């Protein structure tokens with residue numbers, strides 16, 4: 001499989017009044033096309049920073065971030081970003097929320113994209129709600145709307161920053177499956193940031209374990225579990241040992257930083 | 260009640276349970292209770308006022324009485340003078356209210372747009388906000404002349420600073436992640452403002468409207484006390500100077516009614532907005 005996203009010796013510093021914060025240090029990793037990669041790491045290590053760099057919301061201090069072999073730029077419409085909370089606009093109905101991206105960038109194929117939006121809403125049981133306001137929807141439905149809002153712009157790369165963490169456990173498992181299904185059937189590449197190791201294992205082909213700040217890649221775990229859905233993959237016999245392995249890599253790290 | 264049938268046989272999809280019906284009834288009874296007490300208080304005040312004045316327990320020369328107020332009002336309606344005074348005060352208030360609300364919001368937009376400008380002007384805004392605007396009265400008259408322009412200026416001055424501060428706060432309180440989301444969808448600054456910051460601030464805008472209703476009446480009446488030849492504020496000052504307490508009371512009551520109506524209009528806007 002070919003590489004879609006590549007980080008080459010990327011460094012990033014936050015500038016604040018008191019100090020210069022070294023957030024990312026010589027970061028190297030790749031993400032293959034149409035694969036699902038997860039990034040796990042201790043809290044505050046720089047995971048969101050990585051996604052913000054990819055999305056062009058921040059500018060790297062040094063190194064290279066390549067998308068399809070080319071340096072990413074600020075206005076790259078090939079990238080879709082999904083945040084921790086759904087951030088639906090309460091004053092817009094579901095349709096207006098979903099088509100926000102079209103409204104903002106006014107692409108030439110707007111009509112085609114709107115049709116696509118309709119088909120996604122239908123496919124994922126939200127079409128009946130297009131004229132409802134977000135407050136009428138459950139947490140899981142809202143998260144699906146947020147995902148569709150991102151997908152409508154037909155990005156090749158999806159960035160997911162703990163998109164499930166605001167949901168309760170059962171909803172989380174279900175939305176996880178939904179989102180995974182959507183991403184797979186739309187043939188997207190995804191980078192998921194999560195605190196939840198089992199979520200990372202069940203969803204991805206690759207788990208990237210980061211050290212605490214400044215983040216470097218500590219470990220890369222390739223995965224190939226049996227099962228069509230994240231939920232069924234949790235049944236895989238190797239799931240437990242993989243969990244232990246990644247957990248050790250993470251906690252090792254925590255102990256050394258505490259000393 | 261005439262909708263008794265409706266209660267037992269509701270037309271909506273979900274039939275009401277006994278408990279729900281009871282709850283609705285309690286809610287309605289509660290509302291009726293509160294409303295009847297509100298009316299009772301009003302009737303009591305008016306009745307007591309009339310009674311005490313009629314029996315000369317309180318001197319009607321200093322406190323007037325409801326019937327005198329009413330007669331005053333009728334006579335002013337008959338000779339037509341009242342409309343001019345109401346009209347002028349209402350005009351001043353509405354114009355002041357509109358200028359202050361729109362102007363204050365525009366300034367807030369400007370300050371949101373340009374962070375540096377905001378930081379430069381911050382101390383001046385703080386000082387202007389804490390300054391008692393009535394102190395500027397003589398200066399206003401000197402600069403814009405006496406009469407309506409001075410009154411409107413006073414009204415605007417009283418409302419505009421708080422409008423700016425409140426709206427700027429509302430603009431700045433927008434969730435940073437929502438702004439990031441807009442940016443990740445390649446929104447420019449204008450779009451971020453127009454499609455996120457501004458609609459996000461509507462509820463704050465409505466509460467600013469409510470505050471400004473009260474403040475603009477304060478401003479206008481203060482302005483009319485300062486310099487005027489017509490208007491309800493003028494009537495109050497004039498009435499007190501010629502010891503016509505009936506005129507003072509009538510104008511005051513009219514003011515109460517007008518202010519309440521304007522507030523009600525804002526409430527209707529709010530209701531319509533939140534549908």
Ligand SMILES: Nc1ncnc2c1ncn2[C@@H]1O[C@H](COP(=O)(O)OP(=O)(O)OP(=O)(O)O)[C@@H](O)[C@H]1O
Pocket residue numbers: 014015016021023041042043044045046047048049050213
């Ligand atoms: N705007 C900023 N200015 C200064 N420092 C920042 C800024 N944003 C983040 N940081 C710092 O950079 C580090 C990495 O932040 P980041 O948000 O990428 O971490 P994270 O891994 O996403 O954390 P979490 O797991 O809590 O979401 C943190 O230590 C944080 O304090």
Ligand SMILES: [Mg+2]
Pocket residue numbers: 047048049161
């Ligand atoms: Mg984060």
